[in-house]
Amino acid sequence: MKKSILYLLIAIPVLFSCRKKEADKFDGPGLNDVYGAFSVITPLATNVDSVDFSIGQTVVFTAELSKITDWEITIKGQSSGAVKRIEGTSSTIDASVATWSGNTTDLPIFKEEICDVKISFSGESDTLETTIKIIHAKLNPGFLVADFESGLNPGWSSFIQSGADMDFQIKTDSSAAQGNSYYNMAGTVDWDYLIGYLYFPASAYGAPQYPLNANPDNVYFNLMIYGEPGLVNTILLFQFQEDEDANGGFSNASEDMYSLQIPVNWAGWKMVSVKYSDIPCLVNGSPSSPNGNGQHNPDKIQQINMLDLANPVTGNAKTKVDYILFTENAPLNP
């Protein structure tokens, strides 16, 4: 009996005191990441010197830091001035956190150009720089209504009031949001809200109706609008006329027209993206009931009207538009 007890006396501590080794992990953030000194271990690099975004190539930025740090990569087109920013918090910068597919944070859109790349670190004075060449810019899938790169489509129709300083035309210069050209709309009309318009009938694209997905929740209307600094007078009104009976025309009395009213109250280029099902029916700027089937039917849009409006009392209006595009399933990621 005494022997048995002796064996148990030895066995019990051994049995209950073994545990796994935990030498390879610790709780919480590493102290080095909290209190360690910052330094760049491996400088900023890219996986390619030049990139063709149009065929799906990407740029991967890599760098190695001594501690977890807030960092920001800024890519700026030397010609376009387009800016892409990638932010993160890590000590390793690699494909999982710093891959660029050619998209843009601040318009305009990148062109075929050389880009300056800079990485900066929060609270640190260090910056690292490199360059990357864009062979071809990113292609954006969707139905292009207008990018004004090839002049006015003869199928479009336009009207310009006979006001003062009227300047409705395609302009080609480096300030375009996409490509090299945009549509400029400017002038002063002191007797009417309407300054001018440009209509985009589906027939201009060789079809009676726009070739869009029938589900209004999957269709996004995108365009880029330039707000003139110091001028907040412009109102852009887009009207989407649906030919519900497919008779080749639009009847305001019996068919739906949805309207997107955009007060241009910012400075510089801005992308506007709206889900088609979110576009309301407006009468004189106020929500109203549509006169047709009451359903958003993007596949029945027969014509899109772009009206440049401004309050005649408050002076002239000036804006630019570019890259009007329908996308499916998601807003445009330029």
Place this chain on the structure above:
Amino acid sequence: MAIFSQAGKKVQFVGSARSILSNSGFETQQEEDTVTSRKSAGGYALIDLGFKINPNASTEILGMIRIKNSLGGFWGSNVAFDVRQLYVRGVAGNVLRYQFGNIDYKMTPYTFYNHNADMLLAGTGVLKMKEDILNYESFYSKNNTWRQQGAAIDFGLNFPKVVKDIKFNGFITRLNPSNLTNIFERFYGGGNMIVHQSKYLTFGLNQVSVFDLKGTASSENAYKNSVSSITYDLKLDQEKWKIGVKGESGISKAGYALDTSQLEDFFANTQLYVKLKKLNLEVAAGYMNNGADFRSAGAQSKRINYSQSNNFFDRYTNNQIQRGISMYDLYNDPLLYASSISTGIMTYDPSVNNALPYGTATFNRKGVYSTLHYADSAEKLTANVSYYNLSEVRGQGTLNLKKFNYLKSDVKIDLGKTFAMKRDLSIEIGGSYQLTKRESQIEFEQVSLTAGALSLGGQFEIVDKLYLLANVYHFESKGNDLLPVRNTKDEIINFSVYNTNRFENYYAGGLKFQFSPEIYLSAFYETNWNNGNGFNPYKLNQFMIIYNMKF
């Protein structure tokens, strides 16, 4: 005080009464402090009046109300009425013991246990009186129980062979009510089975769980923390000596239902003990290994959460900075103490106890320890010494582990008995020392923190039943540590730098007249000097009169 019926004591009055008068002074060394009030006077009188009713021989009902009148309250103002205790208990069929209502409960040190991890030294003299009041106010017992509201049962079975007897215990308590929106009805329950196999072996199976009752809130994210353990005591008891191995080992699991992963870990604590009966000496040596993810709400709840503010002279200087919780406050302010268990990890003070801030159940600790207990048969001399040499199981923010050395001892000498004096004269000396170290070649990972306390107290019966009380207490901590900052899920998200250069000196002296073992009147003066961690030193003085009785 009892009412006797024809069948005996049917109704008894039990309870206690206390009256305290205090006059406190606060001094800072900053002459420019024109904001902080320098004096505070207060006090109260209270009575806890309990009605213990025995409707029959096997049932007992207790209802206790508290009437408290703050000093200066007249005609009903500043008078509070509370229910302090309610329970029904009894024995059903001479087999099953039960208790409903307020229950004081504990199980094992790793499952459900009220560790006293902040008051490391045994109080004597004035500090003993104050500690007793703190414990009474917070429902702490000498048995390390937590006061809970719920129900408990226990029963036992005797066997002719194989095992001698088996005892079963079970409890269920309610930790917090639902708000019917996002807070669940939270319960705490469990039980154990203690098998007394023979005079050589006793072992137990223990299980406790904190759990949210699904359906009592609109959320699906219910919390659960369960702990299962085995306890054992294997011993050989001879006439002159006793030797044995005892301990507890188990596993725990904690987390929310919607969490992708749960915290799971295990713990083990085993010790070899030897008792030399002729020498009145008992020594033990043990090994403990509490996993980094071991969580046990019932055993890791602290009595004090150090993230709370002081209630007594809580701000000072013209900038009205907060006065941190000092050792003096631990003895002085009952409002600092928690009366219920907490499911989150409570904040601790590394200067007070960095080695085992959650008692024996502290997670992320492993190492060896030893204890010594000596008490001669006449209790002229009683000595306790314990030493822990521990380290973390898993590093915090680094693979380097903190190491802890913790030595604690107290010696009580009854000079009255030793020298056969007619009067009572006893002194008690206690000391604790903790050293926390983390070695690293990287400077910001290095940790070095020492903390120590020394207590000397005594009481001398100068005339019959009139005692002279005296206490000296010194506390000191110096060094640095990096303390984890946790989110609401108790995950470490950052570390805060902890630098300390703190010391306190406490002196107290007074008189106590002991009417009976349960009734005394005492008047004493105490002063506490605190260096304010080296920045804003202050001094607290207090004259206090306490009348205390239990009946």
